[in-house]
Amino acid sequence: xxxxxxxxxxxxxxxxxxxxAYAQATLQQVRTRGSLNCQVGLPTPGxxxxxxxxxxxxxxxxxxxxxxxxxxxxxxxxxxxxxxSAVRFTSLANGESDMLSRTTTWTAVRDTQLGLEFAxxxxxxxxxxxxxxxxxxxxxRQLDGATVCVLTGTTTELNLADxxxxxxxxxxxxxxxxxxxxxxxxxxxxxxxxxxDKSGLASRxxxxxxxxxxxxxxxxxxxxxxxxxxxxxxxxxxxxVRWVLYGMIEAEEMGVTQANLAEMQRSTNPGIRxxxxxxxxxxxxxxxxxxxxxRVIRHIGNYGEAYERHVGANTPIGIPRANSLNALWTNGGLxxxxxxx
Amino acid sequence: MSSSTSTAPPRPSFLNDAGxxxxxxxxxxxxxxxxxxxxxxxxxxxxxxxxxxxxxFDFLDVSAGFNIAFTLIPYRxxxxxxxxxxxxxxxxxLVAVIGIVFATIIGLIVGLARLSTNWLIGTLARWYIEVLxxxxxxxxxxxxxxxxxxxxxxxxxxxxxxGLFFLNNRGFYMPGPVPQEGFGWTLAALLVAVLxxxxxxxxxxxxxxxxxxxxxxxxxxxxxxxxxxxxxFYGSGAPLAWDWPTLRGFNFVGGVSVPPAFCALVVxxxxxxxxxxxxxxxxxxxxxxxxxxxxxxxxxVKPSRTMRFIILPQAMRVIIPPLISQYLNLTKNxxxxxxxxxxxxxxxxxxxxxxxxxxxxPIVAMTMAFYCVVSLAxxxxxxxxxxxxxxxxx
Numbered sequence: 001x002x003x004x005x006x007x008x009x010x011x012x013x014x015x016x017x018x019x020x021a022y023a024q025a026t027l028q029q030v031r032t033r034g035s036l037n038c039q040v041g042l043p044t045p046g047x048x049x050x051x052x053x054x055x056x057x058x059x060x061x062x063x064x065x066x067x068x069x070x071x072x073x074x075x076x077x078x079x080x081x082x083x084x085s086a087v088r089f090t091s092l093a094n095g096e097s098d099m100l101s102r103t104t105t106w107t108a109v110r111d112t113q114l115g116l117e118f119a120x121x122x123x124x125x126x127x128x129x130x131x132x133x134x135x136x137x138x139x140x141r142q143l144d145g146a147t148v149c150v151l152t153g154t155t156t157e158l159n160l161a162d163x164x165x166x167x168x169x170x171x172x173x174x175x176x177x178x179x180x181x182x183x184x185x186x187x188x189x190x191x192x193x194x195x196x197d198k199s200g201l202a203s204r205x206x207x208x209x210x211x212x213x214x215x216x217x218x219x220x221x222x223x224x225x226x227x228x229x230x231x232x233x234x235x236x237x238x239x240x241v242r243w244v245l246y247g248m249i250e251a252e253e254m255g256v257t258q259a260n261l262a263e264m265q266r267s268t269n270p271g272i273r274x275x276x277x278x279x280x281x282x283x284x285x286x287x288x289x290x291x292x293x294x295r296v297i298r299h300i301g302n303y304g305e306a307y308e309r310h311v312g313a314n315t316p317i318g319i320p321r322a323n324s325l326n327a328l329w330t331n332g333g334l335x336x337x338x339x340x341x
Numbered sequence: 342m343s344s345s346t347s348t349a350p351p352r353p354s355f356l357n358d359a360g361x362x363x364x365x366x367x368x369x370x371x372x373x374x375x376x377x378x379x380x381x382x383x384x385x386x387x388x389x390x391x392x393x394x395x396x397x398f399d400f401l402d403v404s405a406g407f408n409i410a411f412t413l414i415p416y417r418x419x420x421x422x423x424x425x426x427x428x429x430x431x432x433x434x435l436v437a438v439i440g441i442v443f444a445t446i447i448g449l450i451v452g453l454a455r456l457s458t459n460w461l462i463g464t465l466a467r468w469y470i471e472v473l474x475x476x477x478x479x480x481x482x483x484x485x486x487x488x489x490x491x492x493x494x495x496x497x498x499x500x501x502x503x504g505l506f507f508l509n510n511r512g513f514y515m516p517g518p519v520p521q522e523g524f525g526w527t528l529a530a531l532l533v534a535v536l537x538x539x540x541x542x543x544x545x546x547x548x549x550x551x552x553x554x555x556x557x558x559x560x561x562x563x564x565x566x567x568x569x570x571x572x573x574f575y576g577s578g579a580p581l582a583w584d585w586p587t588l589r590g591f592n593f594v595g596g597v598s599v600p601p602a603f604c605a606l607v608v609x610x611x612x613x614x615x616x617x618x619x620x621x622x623x624x625x626x627x628x629x630x631x632x633x634x635x636x637x638x639x640x641x642v643k644p645s646r647t648m649r650f651i652i653l654p655q656a657m658r659v660i661i662p663p664l665i666s667q668y669l670n671l672t673k674n675x676x677x678x679x680x681x682x683x684x685x686x687x688x689x690x691x692x693x694x695x696x697x698x699x700x701x702x703p704i705v706a707m708t709m710a711f712y713c714v715v716s717l718a719x720x721x722x723x724x725x726x727x728x729x730x731x732x733x734x735x
Contacts, residue, residue, distance in 0.1 A: 085696065086693070086695075086696045087696075089696065089699060090695075090701055109699070110699070113699055114699035144590065145591045145592065145594070147511055152407075152688070152693045152696070153695075153697060154696075157407045158406045158407055158697065160408070161407050161408045161418040164418075165418050165419070172408075172410055172511075172600075173407075173408040174410060174600070174682060175682045175688075175693070176682035177679070177692060178680075181680075188487075188491045188492065188510065190491050190601065192591050
């Protein structure tokens, strides 16, 4: 009986301690822990790829590394958590991760009802279909009655249903929360088409044994602004992630790169001086040093560099940036950083 | 026990009184548990409102907007989350019921084979049990899905049984019955036949106990259940049309079909559970002393009758309690469907709906409530049956 009471008391104490820890600001927790808990998805080439030696790389991984660089001046102080789509929001909301950088679509419901906060967009995407070349399908409108493989718990799943419903077509879904199971099913002929964001399709196809046996259909059936997500309620933490992303876009616009950083630090251009903290102190408002963007650019580079390194035309993923939504606003795209001032 | 007060022990002091102490500890534990529960619940609610997370069940009538690959009850993309919950329950129960039927049949056969005096049959049964019982169920489900059902030919090269049944990597297709006008008479006849069969069996049992004379009640009852509806069916002009599966566009259209994930799940669940049932059956039969068989033989009772009326009734007392827990295990294990994407309750409700709506707490609570209700109902019913089968001591 005494033992029972002791156990109850211990359990109550543990609950109290864990909620007390939660009440601390995220930045403080990350500093105390000495590393950033960053959630990525199941390995997807280009966005969050896992190398044989256990290191992560990719466009979304660079977001994690950039935030870690801004805080610690060390992009490697990141604990990666590879989580399926279905559990990502719960895992972020209950504090297991500090941020989520895993091709997550910004939607109204997610932003307002799940206790989440979207920090910006690092990739503008749209949903498409991948079909075997041998099927001779050339348009999504020919998919009436098809069996379609789709990740469960994603906006993709909802857009798919909307698209077929609005075009008076029927389909059968083969769903799973694990992208590898789905791709395996698709390759085995278990479904006629595989649907996902087009970037995701390109990324997956690049890893197929015969990428040329598969085609991405021309239709784009949805808007998919993808970007990093943080918990709702810690505005300062949201600001850090948001302005690291904007800083990387701004750096590209100003022409600041990993290579010319030292030279740029001596620049007289006031925009560059504000970005690199040689004039004013923008980091102060977020609890970061004035030169936090210097750290980010030194370790990661600007947005364009990260893009070309992981998903650009010269990578196996090969998503050209020119004339796409992901080009800088000065080149007709949507990548536009709010002014650094 | 004497009622005289002189022999009673002296009343202990208030602090050492066992009754008082017991009451105190019970009260303390009750207060602690209630307090902890209250704390957990209020803490959850506070945290959720702090993080702007919605609780409550108001999302249930919101349109779900996703497709479900296989539904037992009608469902369309625009239906509400409540409908998704019902679809999930129906699918889970379907898998559980079919799995239980198959597992029981296979388990009974393998259990009896395990006892066979034929070396080959006995050894085969033993290997079947040992291999399948000792590998994880999740692994078996995935193996059936990827190793068998996903490797079947594509729709155009389907395995074809007489142009009626088709098996391909999109599913198993069979003709679906479409009742026409007048089919109600056949159903009514079936009902009458079942009632009649029950009466016949009860009457023949009573007569056997009273007079010792044996009437083949079981055979007559079976014949009644089959023949009467059949006669009415053809008498009323066979009012049942069939919807044939036909290859159109991407796949077969029409008829009744189940996806490969369903086939893989049912096969894996029934085979896995059948191993445990086989061992339970073997244990039950071996628990009946061999003398019973010998005594029956000495009295000239036929072997089939010995099994049915002497061995099995005694074995059932040992078999039923562990069998109940196997049925419950199978029902709960069906939630592993999530690995291969069969839309059972856990998959469509606790995974897809939770993720699309973000209402973690009400959704998890509803799922837990469902499994609790099913488990308690099944075990309650079977316990009732078990009580009737147990020895009545006089």
